[in-house]
Every structure is written in C-alpha cells, then in structure tokens.
Amino acid sequence: MALLRFKEVGITAMAGAVPKTVIDNYNYTQYFPKDQVKEVVDKIGIYERRFADKSTCSSDLCYAAAERLFQDNGIEREEVDLVVFISQTPDYRMPATSIVLQDRLRLSKSCIAFDISLGCSGFCYGLAVVYGMMQSGYLRKALILDGETRSKVYSPKDRKSAFIFGDGGIAALIEKNEKFGESTFSLNSDGSLADLIMIKGGGYRHPSSVETLKEKVVDEYGNIRNDEQGYMKGGDVFNFVIREIPKDIKKVLEYTNLSMSAFDYIVFHQANNFINSYIAKKMKLDFNKIPSTIHKFGNTSSVSVPLTIVSELREKLNGNKLLLLSAFGVGMTWATAVVPFYDCKISDIVEV
Numbered sequence: 001m002a003l004l005r006f007k008e009v010g011i012t013a014m015a016g017a018v019p020k021t022v023i024d025n026y027n028y029t030q031y032f033p034k035d036q037v038k039e040v041v042d043k044i045g046i047y048e049r050r051f052a053d054k055s056t057c058s059s060d061l062c063y064a065a066a067e068r069l070f071q072d073n074g075i076e077r078e079e080v081d082l083v084v085f086i087s088q089t090p091d092y093r094m095p096a097t098s099i100v101l102q103d104r105l106r107l108s109k110s111c112i113a114f115d116i117s118l119g120c121s122g123f124c125y126g127l128a129v130v131y132g133m134m135q136s137g138y139l140r141k142a143l144i145l146d147g148e149t150r151s152k153v154y155s156p157k158d159r160k161s162a163f164i165f166g167d168g169g170i171a172a173l174i175e176k177n178e179k180f181g182e183s184t185f186s187l188n189s190d191g192s193l194a195d196l197i198m199i200k201g202g203g204y205r206h207p208s209s210v211e212t213l214k215e216k217v218v219d220e221y222g223n224i225r226n227d228e229q230g231y232m233k234g235g236d237v238f239n240f241v242i243r244e245i246p247k248d249i250k251k252v253l254e255y256t257n258l259s260m261s262a263f264d265y266i267v268f269h270q271a272n273n274f275i276n277s278y279i280a281k282k283m284k285l286d287f288n289k290i291p292s293t294i295h296k297f298g299n300t301s302s303v304s305v306p307l308t309i310v311s312e313l314r315e316k317l318n319g320n321k322l323l324l325l326s327a328f329g330v331g332m333t334w335a336t337a338v339v340p341f342y343d344c345k346i347s348d349i350v351e352v
Helices: 034-044 058-073 097-104 122-136 191-196 234-256 273-282 301-312
Strands: 003-007 009-018 021-024 048-051 080-086 112-116 141-149 167-176 182-189 265-268 320-329 333-342
Touching (some): 003 122, 003 234, 009 058, 009 122, 034 273, 058 097, 058 141, 080 097, 080 122, 097 112, 112 122, 122 141, 122 182, 122 301, 122 320, 122 333, 191 234, 234 320, 234 333, 265 273, 265 301
Parallel strands (some): 080 112, 080 141, 265 320
Antiparallel strands (some): 021 048, 182 333, 320 333
16 A cells, blocks of 8 residues: 655745647537537536647746746755656757756756656656655755646647647746645555556657557547557547545545545546546536536646646645545656645746
8 A cells, every 4th residue: 555644844835837729629520520629528528728839848848947946935045955857858868857947947967856657546656756755854945847748749730649649848836834734645556457548659668660650540530640650549548547646645535534524625637627627526626626627728637736836826835735646647646735735825827
C-alpha cells in the first residue's frame, strides 16, 4: 500500500502560463463535419483549448510561469535548492529539461535539478517526491515546474483525441513551515494497462523511421494518425477510472480519518467533463467544491490539477485550506493527495 505522509512542508506560491492561441473546439472542423464535431464537443465539455506555436515548448511555458512567480513573490534565486521539471513533452531527449531551466532561470549551480516523465498524475507524484526531499534534507526552497504541449503529439485527424488536449505550464514554490501540518499521498500504478494511452513510435523500442511517420487509417471510423502521435482507448480508460479512482479516494479518507466534508476544495484531473461529473455524482460530492477548467483549457495532462488551482482558486486560498487532489492517466498511474494550503499566493496567468 503506497501511502506517504509528510509534515510541515507545503506550497507557498503558484503561477501559471498558457499559450495565447485559443482554439474554439466547435470550429475545429477542418477534418470532420460540423455535426460530428458538435456531438463530440458537447459530450466532453471542452469548448476551448490553448495551443503553443511551433517554436514554443513546455519549458517556455514553465519559464514564463516561474519568472512571474519570482517577480510577484520577491524570491531570491540563490535560495532555490531544488528544481523538478514534470513533463512527457520535454525539449530534448537529452539533456533533462530541468537542467536547461536551471541555467535559464539563473539558479545556483548547487541547485538539484531533474525531470519526472509522467503523465496526468505527474503533479501529485512530483509533489510527493519534493515534499519527501524537503523533509529529509537541508533544502531552503524547491521549485516544481510542470509543463505540457500535448497539442503537438495528437493527430487532428483522429476524432478520439483531436478535441481533448491543450497546452499549459505552472510553477509552484515549495517550502518548509510548521503551519502546513500533515500531507498524505496515495500513489499507484498498473503497467498491464500501458497500451490504453500510448505513443508507440519515436522511442528506443520503436525508433523514428519513415514508417513511424507515415499516416494511416487506424480504425473502421476512418481516424488517421501516425505511430509518433498519441492514441487513447477511451472506453477502457473510463472503465479504469470508475473502478479505481473512487476506491483510492476512499482508501485515503480511511487512512487519514477524514470525511469529504473536511475539504474546502476537491481538484480532479481535467480529463473530460463526462468522467469528472460521473465520479462526482457516484461519490455524492458537493459540486460547489469542485473547480473546473476543462471547458477552457481542455486536458493539459499533468498540468491540469495545478493549472485548475491557479486559474480557479486565486484569492480563495487565504488562511488554512484543505484540498483533495485526484489525478489519473497514462501508465496507467493514479494518485490521491490530501494537501493543506496556507495563505498560498497565486499570480495571474501569463499568456505566452
């Protein structure tokens, strides 16, 4: 049972960045008839997304968010002892993007820097890793940079994924302070389901080639993609979510001896509106406590939980607030976290 508990570590400030380009999903019709597009968009509840341009990478979004974070909070760069970059759309295969950002952000050369390659549960996983390092060592400040440009890796000709994914980045400052009390994390994985969400080509198992870049019809519905573009088995993912996520949340509640009424906000991964509404109804949750950004940013993978906090909870985290975070996705991996917030300073979202 992978349950982790940390004391006196928390998020003191956050900032976010999204691309300037707004995609209107109802008008994203270059490959599909308008009636089909409307049917898909109405079902998933994703009306707008943000797409990065060809020259903008995940690190650029995280850099913009981090600079806003530094500016708004008067952070001394030499006090940042740890930077963790979370993404599955990094700048390069090597070196790690975190190290590039360490230099670009003018952080100390004694700063620890590494990447975490994980999908939609990545922020919760990364938070647990950083909390553990902060608690066990002499680290003054840590920076989590979480960025994705998922628009670059899904085919616009595949209706199963063409209307779902968007781009974004966040920066979160982590510090030690007794005011935060206890945080609890449940982290889980099931690699037997690895093929539910995958980019098969372009790695070292199936290296890039003429064949991996060749577009092909992939199903009886005429959807088109190449092997270096992502695919998702939506029905199987849905079945996984409704089987595992409520169960994991209940496990954490039992472990912490908390009820759902103890939480000020419940922040779900923004997969699609249908999935999140189903979970909320099944668990009889208070919809007023569930902020949502799925309608305007789409599914931004690991960024979706922190971006929702930055977008929807600015000026709502004054004083002592308790949040439940829940995320799931590629792997398959899933995570539930009980995270206290105390006077967290959240900046306005930057457009890049």
